[in-house]
Amino acid sequence: MNRLREHIEEIISLTDEEFDYxxxxxxxxxxxxxxxxxxxxxxxxxxxxTLDGIYKVFYIDQNGKEHILQFAKKDWxxxxxxxxxxxxxxxxxxxxxxxxxxxxxxxxxxxxxxxEFHKMEYFFRTKLTNGYIALQQRIILLLSxxxxxxxxxxxxxxxxxxxQIPKKYVAEYLGVSRETLSRLYSNNK
Amino acid sequence: MNRLREHIEEIISLTDEEFDYxxxxxxxxxxxxxxxxxxxxxxxxxxxxTLDGIYKVFYIDQNGKEHILQFAKKDWxxxxxxxxxxxxxxxxxxxxxxxxxxxxxxxxxxxxxxxEFHKMEYFFRTKLTNGYIALQQRIILLLSxxxxxxxxxxxxxxxxxxxQIPKKYVAEYLGVSRETLSRLYSNNK
Numbered sequence: 001m002n003r004l005r006e007h008i009e010e011i012i013s014l015t016d017e018e019f020d021y022x023x024x025x026x027x028x029x030x031x032x033x034x035x036x037x038x039x040x041x042x043x044x045x046x047x048x049x050t051l052d053g054i055y056k057v058f059y060i061d062q063n064g065k066e067h068i069l070q071f072a073k074k075d076w077x078x079x080x081x082x083x084x085x086x087x088x089x090x091x092x093x094x095x096x097x098x099x100x101x102x103x104x105x106x107x108x109x110x111x112x113x114x115x116e117f118h119k120m121e122y123f124f125r126t127k128l129t130n131g132y133i134a135l136q137q138r139i140i141l142l143l144s145x146x147x148x149x150x151x152x153x154x155x156x157x158x159x160x161x162x163x164q165i166p167k168k169y170v171a172e173y174l175g176v177s178r179e180t181l182s183r184l185y186s187n188n189k
Numbered sequence: 190m191n192r193l194r195e196h197i198e199e200i201i202s203l204t205d206e207e208f209d210y211x212x213x214x215x216x217x218x219x220x221x222x223x224x225x226x227x228x229x230x231x232x233x234x235x236x237x238x239t240l241d242g243i244y245k246v247f248y249i250d251q252n253g254k255e256h257i258l259q260f261a262k263k264d265w266x267x268x269x270x271x272x273x274x275x276x277x278x279x280x281x282x283x284x285x286x287x288x289x290x291x292x293x294x295x296x297x298x299x300x301x302x303x304x305e306f307h308k309m310e311y312f313f314r315t316k317l318t319n320g321y322i323a324l325q326q327r328i329i330l331l332l333s334x335x336x337x338x339x340x341x342x343x344x345x346x347x348x349x350x351x352x353q354i355p356k357k358y359v360a361e362y363l364g365v366s367r368e369t370l371s372r373l374y375s376n377n378k
Contacts, residue, residue, distance in 0.1 A: 059329070067332040069325065082322055114314065118307040121314060125303065128317040133271055135324035136258065140248070142331045143256040143364070175332070 003051045004103050007075055011126050012119040022120070025109040031055075031096045037079075038094035044083035046104035050076050053100015054164055058172075059092040068173040070138070071161055074100075077127060097165065147176040151184040192240045193292050196264055200315050201308040211309070214298040220244075220285045226268075227283035233272035235293040239265050242289015243353055247361075248281040257362040259327070260350055263289075266316060286354065336365040340373040 004026060005019050014022065027046075031037065031053055038044055040059070048055075055072040057080065069092065072078040080092040084107060105113075114121040141153050154174060155162050162170065171181040193215060194208050203211065216235075220226065220242055227233055229248070237244075244261040246269065258281065261267040269281040273296060294302075303310040330342050343363060344351050351359065360370040 061333065069328060082325055085318055085322055118310060121307060121310045125310060125314040125317060128314060128321055129274055132317055132321050132324065133274055135321065136271055139258060139327055144250065
């Protein structure tokens with residue numbers, strides 16, 4: 001609960017009364033490794049604020065191949081955003097890679113908070129701005145031509161993630177083979 | 190000017206007085222084919238609302254290869270967002286592909302509008318939400334394994350763009366060769 005308040009107050013200030021009200025919009029959930037928060041085909045009920053743990057957002061293509069869209073760690077928001085915002089069933093999965101906890105917010109709750117508090121509207125806009133930049137960086141990472149460049153860019157952007165995520169997932173995220181990635185890891189030690 | 194008001198009023202309602210004030214934050218500019226609105230290395234002064242014309246946002250990698258991040262047409266917002274939001278010099282270019290016009294907004298103006306009008310904060314949040322979804326779809330397009338899938342996904346998302354943009358740029362955007370793209374075009378006629 002405190003973590004939620006600290007997270008919001010990194011951007012805006014809240015009185016105790018405001019936070020007491022705002023927190024009623026959230027539900028809290030402990031999550032275990034390998035547990036799914038979103039499953040393809042299901043309704044996307046929540047956006048999640050990661051309070052603890054590591055997660056991956058991925059989808060499986062027509063050929064059964066898994067593609068990782070994003071990772072998430074403490075203080076990051078995540079869900080199947082296409083499903084969440086468009087109120088369509090999930091085309092993605094959100095899976096826990098390391099035990100943790102999340103705060104869950106519905107779309108209705110999100111819109112209500114933003115409409116009742118101008119500063120919460122500002123908070124969500126700021127978070128979206130940061131998310132938008134992160135996605136552009138993700139695209140540049142994907143467009144970058146060599147595995148070496150992709151790895152370097154990823155290490156620069158997320159130095160702490162690289163040590164916490166199994167190599168096979170990093171390889172999948174970067175779209176490089178595990179062998180290539182292992183070589184890059186050892187070159188950069 | 191009317192176009193700007195219509196664009197904003199697709200999401201929120203404005204009184205005449207409000208719009209008269211809001212429009213003072215924008216400057217208007219005609220743009221010719223091949224003209225640059227943002228140039229790598231320069232300050233990113235504006236975010237642009239496309240009133241008319243077609244544009245591409247791209248960057249050039251260390252090997253001199255061009256990568257297209259996005260196209261923009263009427264009613265889309267565009268700039269080098271990483272430079273714009275982080276107030277850093279541009280790492281990208283925004284170039285006009287077809288004569289048009291844009292409305293230009295500074296970051297300071299954007300923040301002032303959002304802070305003075307809760308509904309403009311809502312407007313920008315909504316636009317960012319749509320932009321966020323579009324970027325996720327762009328990532329899925331890049332992760333999709335075959336040129337055929339990329340082309341189909343692009344045609345589905347932007348049926349009008351496909352006829353207006355030179356094939357070589359579509360090929361570059363999709364990361365496929367021009368020969369492959371030509372084959373896909375003729376298969377889909």
